[in-house]
Amino acid sequence: MTIEIQVTDDLGQTQTLNGEDGNTLMELLRDESSGVDGVCGGCAACGTCHIVVAEEWHSQLPPPGMDEEILLEALNERTDGSRLSCQIRLAPEMSGMALTIVPAEC
């Protein structure tokens, strides 16, 4: 099943990406060249997959695990909806979710 994700980049451009059930959100964003690098490959170690999930979707996602929470705490740009996209595995109930990509902190 295709899962539609509404992605807004740091320039404010929004596009719809189609992901596959079971892949991580980071893989979708990285493979579609949408501004997510995923440097650590999904180990919750780099922060280059930082996104902000639209408020109405916060409760639809599993809460961050300990590794994700530790890294999010270290990010300057953290907000209420901040997540590491590598720690979110796509599922059908996420179809329609909206998010914004946060540029990587260097």
Ligand code: FES
């Ligand atoms: S890909 Fe490195 S923290 Fe997500």
